[in-house]
Amino acid sequence: MISVRNLAKRYGGVVALDSMSLSVERGTIHAVVGENGAGKSTLMKVLAGVVKPDGGVVELDGTPVVIDGPNAARQLGIGMVYQELSLFPERSVLANLFVNREPVRRGLISKREMEAACSDLLDRLGLNVDVDAPVSRLSIGEQQLVELARVLLERPQLLILDEPNSALNSRETERLFAVLRGLRTSGITMLYVSHRLEEVFAICDRVTITRNGRDVLTRDRSGLTIAEVIEGMIGQQRDALFPPALPPRSDVAPTEIVVSNLAGGRLDKASFTARSGEIVGFAGLEGSGVSDLFDMLFGMRKARGGEVRFPDGRGMPRSATEAARRRVCLVPSDRRRDGLMLDKSILFNLSNVVVGARHGSPWYLARAALDRARRQIEVLRIRGAPLALANSLSGGNQQKIVIGKWLEIDPQVFLLDDPTRGVDVGAKREIYGLIRRMSAGGGIVLFSSTELPELIGLCDRILVVYQGRIAGEVSGSQMNEHTVLHLTNTGEMPQADRRPQANQETVA
Amino acid sequence: MTETDSNPTAATRRRWRMPEEIGVVVALVAMMAVIGIARPRFLNPINLFSLLGNTTFLGMLAVGMVFLLAIREIDLSVGWMFNFSAVVAALLMVAGLDPWLAAFIGILFGAGLGLVNGLIAVTLRLPAIIVTLGTYSMFQGLSLVVNKGRAIVPADQSSSFFSVISTKLFGLVPVAALVFIVLAIAMHIVLHRTRFGYRVQAVGSNPEAAAHAGIPTNWVRLQTLVLMGAICGLSGVMYVGFRGAIDPNEGGDFVLVVIAAVIIGGTPLSGGHGTIIGAVVGMMIIQVISSGLIFFGIDATWSTFVTGAVIVLAVSLDRLIKFQRARRAERSRETLRS
Numbered sequence: 001m002i003s004v005r006n007l008a009k010r011y012g013g014v015v016a017l018d019s020m021s022l023s024v025e026r027g028t029i030h031a032v033v034g035e036n037g038a039g040k041s042t043l044m045k046v047l048a049g050v051v052k053p054d055g056g057v058v059e060l061d062g063t064p065v066v067i068d069g070p071n072a073a074r075q076l077g078i079g080m081v082y083q084e085l086s087l088f089p090e091r092s093v094l095a096n097l098f099v100n101r102e103p104v105r106r107g108l109i110s111k112r113e114m115e116a117a118c119s120d121l122l123d124r125l126g127l128n129v130d131v132d133a134p135v136s137r138l139s140i141g142e143q144q145l146v147e148l149a150r151v152l153l154e155r156p157q158l159l160i161l162d163e164p165n166s167a168l169n170s171r172e173t174e175r176l177f178a179v180l181r182g183l184r185t186s187g188i189t190m191l192y193v194s195h196r197l198e199e200v201f202a203i204c205d206r207v208t209i210t211r212n213g214r215d216v217l218t219r220d221r222s223g224l225t226i227a228e229v230i231e232g233m234i235g236q237q238r239d240a241l242f243p244p245a246l247p248p249r250s251d252v253a254p255t256e257i258v259v260s261n262l263a264g265g266r267l268d269k270a271s272f273t274a275r276s277g278e279i280v281g282f283a284g285l286e287g288s289g290v291s292d293l294f295d296m297l298f299g300m301r302k303a304r305g306g307e308v309r310f311p312d313g314r315g316m317p318r319s320a321t322e323a324a325r326r327r328v329c330l331v332p333s334d335r336r337r338d339g340l341m342l343d344k345s346i347l348f349n350l351s352n353v354v355v356g357a358r359h360g361s362p363w364y365l366a367r368a369a370l371d372r373a374r375r376q377i378e379v380l381r382i383r384g385a386p387l388a389l390a391n392s393l394s395g396g397n398q399q400k401i402v403i404g405k406w407l408e409i410d411p412q413v414f415l416l417d418d419p420t421r422g423v424d425v426g427a428k429r430e431i432y433g434l435i436r437r438m439s440a441g442g443g444i445v446l447f448s449s450t451e452l453p454e455l456i457g458l459c460d461r462i463l464v465v466y467q468g469r470i471a472g473e474v475s476g477s478q479m480n481e482h483t484v485l486h487l488t489n490t491g492e493m494p495q496a497d498r499r500p501q502a503n504q505e506t507v508a
Numbered sequence: 509m510t511e512t513d514s515n516p517t518a519a520t521r522r523r524w525r526m527p528e529e530i531g532v533v534v535a536l537v538a539m540m541a542v543i544g545i546a547r548p549r550f551l552n553p554i555n556l557f558s559l560l561g562n563t564t565f566l567g568m569l570a571v572g573m574v575f576l577l578a579i580r581e582i583d584l585s586v587g588w589m590f591n592f593s594a595v596v597a598a599l600l601m602v603a604g605l606d607p608w609l610a611a612f613i614g615i616l617f618g619a620g621l622g623l624v625n626g627l628i629a630v631t632l633r634l635p636a637i638i639v640t641l642g643t644y645s646m647f648q649g650l651s652l653v654v655n656k657g658r659a660i661v662p663a664d665q666s667s668s669f670f671s672v673i674s675t676k677l678f679g680l681v682p683v684a685a686l687v688f689i690v691l692a693i694a695m696h697i698v699l700h701r702t703r704f705g706y707r708v709q710a711v712g713s714n715p716e717a718a719a720h721a722g723i724p725t726n727w728v729r730l731q732t733l734v735l736m737g738a739i740c741g742l743s744g745v746m747y748v749g750f751r752g753a754i755d756p757n758e759g760g761d762f763v764l765v766v767i768a769a770v771i772i773g774g775t776p777l778s779g780g781h782g783t784i785i786g787a788v789v790g791m792m793i794i795q796v797i798s799s800g801l802i803f804f805g806i807d808a809t810w811s812t813f814v815t816g817a818v819i820v821l822a823v824s825l826d827r828l829i830k831f832q833r834a835r836r837a838e839r840s841r842e843t844l845r846s
Contacts, residue, residue: 324722357722
């Protein structure tokens with residue numbers, strides 16, 4: 001029904017889509033799987049008209065089409081349900097369902113008409129809620145169904161679902177899947193993007209594996225096993241990206257951080273110990289609780305329970321200010337929101353911690369700030385003058401500023417939350433080198449990432465967090481992408497490496 | 509990535525940056541020149557210094573307001589903090605307290621009012637604009653209760669407090685104006701050369717990032733609101749010393765003029781940045797407009813309209829300049845990438 005050929009898209013130096021081809025049959029649920037950065041989301045956004053491709057063809061029923069905006073996509077019968085909810089939380093369910101196309105009678109919005117138009121659909125979706133209630137009072141699962149209903153009201157022929165169940169519990173997911181199966185029988189084609197392989201296998205008819213902006217393999221689900229899919233997602237992409245471990249400094253006493261039964265946010269009862277000189281990796285899907293863990297250790301979030309002993313012998317910091325003063329640092333995952341003052345200079349940003357958080361002289365000395373800026377610009381090889389605005393820099397240089405402002409206080413504990421997100425390969429390599437230096441210099445490094453290769457390439461061991469609990473630890477020979485990916489996606493260790501899928505023989 | 513910047517040191521030295529206040533200063537001078545050419549009497553030093561004297565009390569508030577805008581907040585209660593502190597100080601003088609001591613207590617009282625604003629804003633995590641919308645009327649009401657709706661006039665004005673503040677040095681420069689200028693310079697240094705000023709700009713620029721860098725954002729907001737209160741108190745007691753009385757309604761219409769002056773001066777509402785010098789010049793522009801109109805024989809009621817028009821003009825120019833700067837930045841970034 002819809003097919004794309006050789007789709008390409010780059011953002012600056014980053015290739016999001018290299019040469020993506022895909023063909024979807026009418027009335028099927030077609031899954032697109034791949035690691036972060038494989039190009040799934042960009043592909044979906046191209047189809048939804050949000051992103052313009054640099055090259056390639058999109059064909060609808062055999063005729064080439066140009067999708068130059070969300071409205072064009074809508075007119076072609078393409079509807080998209082986004083990963084993050086795009087509802088207006090304060091407005092009613094009805095108002096949300098009919099955003100921007102409210103039925104009007106005699107110049108006034110007709111609520112009766114809205115109710116009539118959607119009651120049937122809501123019944124089918126099993127969404128029995130007060131349509132006048134604000135959406136924020138609904139559960140996340142119900143909100144997700146409202147989102148779905150809103151798209152379905154446009155009567156799309158092709159429905160794109162980008163991780164639609166990332167916020168759902170298993171019961172809500174079951175309900176969503178029942179709805180999707182119902183839609184399939186009524187002839188709607190669906191493109192389903194997900195990380196979670198178990199679910200992909202539960203619902204989809206056909207699977208396309210993507211990697212590095214290309215499609216690697218497309219096959220019927222019945223001809224695939226989870227193990228094969230994981231193999232396809234990883235590919236052979238080992239290269240010399242990761243610098244070797246440096247010899248540890250001998251003049252610093254070893255330290256450790258001990259976390260016991262820590263709970264808070266999505267995280268529940270996490271216990272582990274991390275020592276200086278090692279890099280401890282944290283893997284987990286979005287929302288699994290890794291960010292919550294880091295926020296708690298940094299004093300940004302209150303813990304529900306549990307204890308932590310930091311290298312200075314004290315417990316958890318009560319505020320981020322206290323954490324900074326005790327030489328605990330956090331490199332947040334959302335760099336632009338939490339890491340930088342974009343309308344300020346490199347110099348200003350690099351003084352954030354030294355001047356902003358620590359005790360000391362009440363004066364802000366321009367000379368000292370300039371020295372600081374020059375020092376970090378040289379050490380981190382930031383491409384920019386001290387007075388250049390942070391906003392004018394590339395992602396890699398911005399991230400170096402976020403790291404650099406912490407290096408100024410010589411931290412003891414480094415919490416790095418996905419520090420290479422949105423950074424080009426060259427800067428990635430430099431950041432890996434920095435992390436090695438942090439660790440060799442006697443720092444305790446906790447490193448979370450959504451990209452498996454860098455976790456495996458850099459870490460001494462990896463703790464996998466699955467739905468709020470530490471599902472397992474891998475190290476040594478166990479530390480391969482297959483094991484870690486299986487753990488992150490299912491929460492269980494792979495049994496004897498290969499597990500035959502139900503009534504399906506492993507293909508050699 | 510391997511290519512490093514040619515030489516950052518030289519680059520910073522070479523590029524001399526135009527002070528950002530240059531625009532408003534030019535505007536002020538041009539305005540005065542135009543009025544001066546048409547009505548030479550306007551440029552008489554006596555007139556100019558009395559203009560400066562008129563700028564004093566509102567100008568002080570504008571200096572404090574720069575900190576609030578820089579931290580991405582607005583204090584609406586400044587006029588009544590000014591009034592309430594003045595009333596309290598004047599009442600203490602009436603009660604026979606030494607005027608210097610009463611004035612000092614007045615300043616502390618203003619700081620206390622600021623503390624009230626700050627504590628509410630910080631503990632309830634409310635924007636200061638909401639909190640001060642309420643305290644605006646609370647302070648006004650309490651002040652009216654205390655002064656019983658009448659002007660407070662300290663009977664005994666023989667103290668050196670009154671004579672010092674209302675003196676004109678060399679028969680020209682009012683001491684009150686000098687205090688204002690000293691305050692402005694001091695606050696300029698505080699904003700740009702102290703840790704507190706740095707923190708204010710950091711929190712105003714991006715509160716999330718500030719918190720993630722370990723900056724105690726709540727503490728900084730509290731300090732800023734207390735500083736605003738103390739400056740209102742200072743302005744209030746100076747007013748009592750200068751005029752020898754405080755009217756029950758004085759201060760009620762201050763807040764919009766103060767914010768206008770800060771914005772004309774070039775401090776953005778979006779926070780992260782502020783200019784004290786700009787605010788002082790902005791306040792002078794407003795004064796020049798209203799007195800200039802009088803010199804031209806235009807009815808003084810027009811001055812409100814003209815002040816408003818100047819604000820609109822100033823912010824549109826500002827927007828235009830920013831827009832162009834952003835476009836230039838974008839273009840340079842694209843060339844960097846390719």
